[in-house]
Amino acid sequence: MTAFWGHHLPSLSAGLRQTLADALATHTKLNFAAIDIGITDLREDSGPDEGTSA
Numbered sequence: 001m002t003a004f005w006g007h008h009l010p011s012l013s014a015g016l017r018q019t020l021a022d023a024l025a026t027h028t029k030l031n032f033a034a035i036d037i038g039i040t041d042l043r044e045d046s047g048p049d050e051g052t053s054a
Helices: 007-027
Strands: 003-006 041-042
Touching: none
Parallel strands: 003 041
Antiparallel strands: none
């Protein structure tokens, strides 16, 4: 997972973990013990104009 610098990483991981658990629960009846989230990259938070052309 890539995260933006300055954001609370445990909160981001927990939110993604819950989203994945909810999605898996709708598609399978398998029981899973854990969903491991790895932060592999940190990026600077982009400004509102980044990625747009003038």
